[in-house]
């Protein structure tokens with residue numbers, strides 16, 4: 001390998017990725033993480049140039065001290081961008097931690113930079129620590145999808161190992177002439193560094209894009225107020241669940257749930273309290289049903305549930321419990337004693353030979369009867385039990 005070519009390639013690749021991330025920063029309505037990641041690339045280039053200058057000038061202040069500070073600052077900026085992306089802001093505690101770590105790094109560096117290659121060992125080790133911190137940071141992130149997270153963790157892990165390997169290679173060269181630094185082992189490390197920087201630079205936008213896409217997708221699937229499935233998504237998933245049940249010949253149940261006298265709550269306490277009551281009912285439905293059940297808000301104060309692999313008798317008992325849980329809940333919304341009950345209509349079929357429209361209409365009919373019989377109860381379409 002021709003070392004000057006390799007160095008030039010490293011710097012050029014970083015300039016390209018830096019420009020690419022800067023463009024993403026401008027396109028993504030000035031998302032600060034991309035700015036930090038872009039700056040990290042240019043800082044790395046500046047550090048590389050300062051370190052490369054040791055072949056031409058004898059100014060350790062620039063070629064070692066400044067170079068090492070810049071080379072460490074670059075991954076530190078990458079991780080700061082990650083913190084910003086994952087947490088939305090940099091807390092005062094994070095800033096204090098960064099200041100402390102920088103001091104811990106700068107103190108020995110200010111003494112070591114005059115000994116050839118010693119500061120390189122310290123900086124490589126510190127960069128490995130930063131990459132390991134990035135792995136922990138990503139591990140704590142609750143992002144969906146997880147695939148880009150795993151890939152980034154892998155890149156950081158390999159990069160950290162590479163940096164530690166560099167430390168092992170550099171330690172015997174401490175005090176030696178800087179030209180000893182061009183050993184074949186270190187050239188391979190440099191090549192690995194180019195590849196990993198490129199891969200990480202390409203992966204960071206993917207992490208952000210996939211997360212945003214997932215959030216947008218959820219916005220189109222969920223009801224804004226209750227975070228249950230919205231009407232369209234509920235109907236879509238319910239059709240799919242019915243198809244599956246038809247193949248497996250399972251019994252399936254559809255429930256329609258409607259709040260009783262909800263208009264009075266709005267009239268008495270106001271729409272905002274009504275909204276909170278709807279939200280609370282949705283939460284109670286979620287805890288009262290299984291994770292395999294589909295729950296949707298069909299509109300207004302009407303909810304629907306599809307329970308796959310469930311008999312009418314089981315659903316009847318579950319519906320009864322739901323009514324009781326909601327009626328006996330210690331209702332208090334913003335210090336107002338809001339009292340709420342629900343009526344439930346249910347229907348079932350084995351092997352799902354009836355289509356969804358028919359099931360919903362039957363459940364709706366049963367719900368109408370529950371209302372007529374005095375509310376706060378479940379009525380099951382009797383012909384299907």
Ligand SMILES: Nc1nc2c(ncn2[C@@H]2O[C@H](COP(=O)(O)OP(=O)(O)OP(=O)(O)O)[C@@H](O)[C@H]2O)c(=O)[nH]1
Pocket residue numbers: 225258259260261262263264266270271272273274275278299300301371
């Ligand atoms: N706060 C709030 N109210 C809503 C929302 N959607 C529908 N409503 C209200 O829900 C009420 C439904 O009233 P009705 O259809 O008369 O039903 P009800 O008063 O619950 O009476 P029954 O169903 O017969 O027990 C109306 O006052 C709507 O304005 C919403 O998103 N938020």
